[in-house]
Amino acid sequence: MLVSPSLLAADFGNLEREMQWFNQSSADWLHLDVMDGVFVPNLSFGFPVLKAVARLCRRPLDVHLMVVRPDTYLDRVAELPGVKFFNFHYEAVEQPAQLIQRVREKGLGTAITLKPKTPVDVLLPLLPSLDLVLLMSVEPGFGGQAFIPGTLDKVSRLRELLRQTGGHAHIEVDGGVNGETGLQLSRAGADVLVAGSYVFGAKDPIAAVAQLKTL
DSSP, X not given: OXXXXXXXXXXXXXXXXXXXXXXXXXXXXXXXEEEBSSSSSOBOOXXXXXXXXXXXXXXXXXXXXXXXXXXXXXXXXXXXXXXXEEEEEGGGOSOHHHHHHHHHHTXXXXXXXXXXXXXXXXXXXXXXXXXXXXXXXXXXXXXXXOOOTTHHHHHHHHHHHHHHHTOOOEEEEXXXXXXXXXXXHHHHTOOEEEOSHHHHTSSSHHHHHHHHHTO
16 A cells, blocks of 8 residues: 655644654655645645755655646646656546646656546546546545545446556545545555545654555
8 A cells, every 4th residue: 555645734834844754754655735726615835835845855746736727837846856746637627638648748647636526437538548546535625524435436446447448547545544444445446545634643643654554
């Protein structure tokens, strides 16, 4: 199991300290939720924070854009050191295949996110070209929400579609992830867990990451 803790739950007043323990942990990637207050009803952080994190973080960056017109940010994200995935919402673009191709040309991992109510079957023609699919298990925009149980069926369905198409994409899940839901997601077929409050809010975040990785 790969673990990508979400910076959204970090203490932004002590970002350097948060990155110190993070770099010592067994986390695989750092998940960065960029919100514009339009596509989702919340604001998070922009490029000044992304640049600071890129400087401090020793793990690949998992950049998740919850924004309208994600294509307008591709060049700036690609310039950041350490970016592994450029992840945009299926619901935010009219021609996702074209943006996926542009992301590939920039040398970044291709990734796409679905909101809870968007069925995974919409990705069928795109799966062979994707490196990662993120399924939101809460409504995007705010951390600390309860896990939506129907996500388990979506994970299983997506795993079956990947088998049918020969796709190689990781299945990542974000929202309400903890030890219990993480185990359920693992059994359903997920192989990447995004955890915010469960990790950054833990008394021992390094141990919380290690525990998720055993699932």
